[in-house]
Amino acid sequence: MTENSNPLNKYFRQASIYVKLPSGTDYPADVVTKSETGEIGIMPMTAKDEIRFKTPDALMNGQGVVDVIESCVPNIKDAWQIKSYDLDTILVAIRIATYGETMEINFNVPGANESVAHTVNLPAILDQIQKTTVDTAFTLKDGLKITVQPLTYRDMTSTSLQTFQQQKMYTAIQDSELPDEDKATRFNDAFKKLTDLNASILLKNMASITMTDGTVITDAAHIKEFVDNANATVIKEIETKLMNLRTQGAVKPLKLKASEEQIKKGAPASYEVPVTFDTSNFFV
DSSP states (O other): OOTTOOGGGGGSOOOOEEEOOTTOSOSOTTTBOOOSSSOEEEOOOOHHHHHHHTOHHHHHTSHHHHHHHHHHOTTBSOGGGOBHHHHHHHHHHHHHHHHOSEEEEEEEETTTTEEEEEEEEHHHHHHHHHTOOOOOEEEOTTSOEEEEOOOBHHHHHHHHHHHHHHHHHHHHHHHSOOOHHHHHHHHHHHHHHHHHHHHHHHHHTEEEEEOTTSOEEOOHHHHHHHHHHSOHHHHHHHHHHHHHHHTTTSOOOEEEEOOHHHHHTTOOSEEEEOOOOSTTTSOO
16 A cells, blocks of 8 residues: 555644744754754644553653654654753643643642642743743853753653662662661662762763863863862852753743632742643643
């Protein structure tokens, strides 16, 4: 059967929303194919996609999200290489294409011990994200300029998995009946692995360092040696700035006002509620 011979193909899903990625179109052709408009089309999920998005193992290792993105966004050929800045735009757009423009979230009002539901306007959130101006560099107090290499979805997933595994190890050691000396040794080993993991992510996020005389350092070994030997306050400054940049393109928390009744119960006059896109709220 040829591609267009099925008489039912006019009922196949089509792109129903088009978006521009916050990071732009600076992707290799084998990761994202460019369009003339700079926008990419988003199709609704299929029944098979929903199953993929509900499979725990596939979600844990990231494969479920990758499969769904590549299914719903034909322009994306390798979702593992999508930059962290672009992920929320893609997921919000898939949610809109599949289920419509609103999403209900449930949360507890801080201080009031009251559970409430709130309807989120997804196109407004998407518009806000797409207006993001992505910064790719920052300057430290000592004049060094750090050029950022965005983390990919593969980087993010790998880090989350390794962190989860180390946390499980901490719990297993704590709950074990090992002698205290053995526990201390294993705790130290697990802590070293977490420290090394944080350092590796820091290095992945740094593309180059420009010195005050204009010299640009791109050698990974030189940058690693700098990270290993710099003053702790300098590394803390880099980590803080990188953490702020990683939230670029992410959905911002909702800013809500408490009712008079909620304020009487102890709620602040205004508060923020994070909006996340995971299996607890992605599906209708």
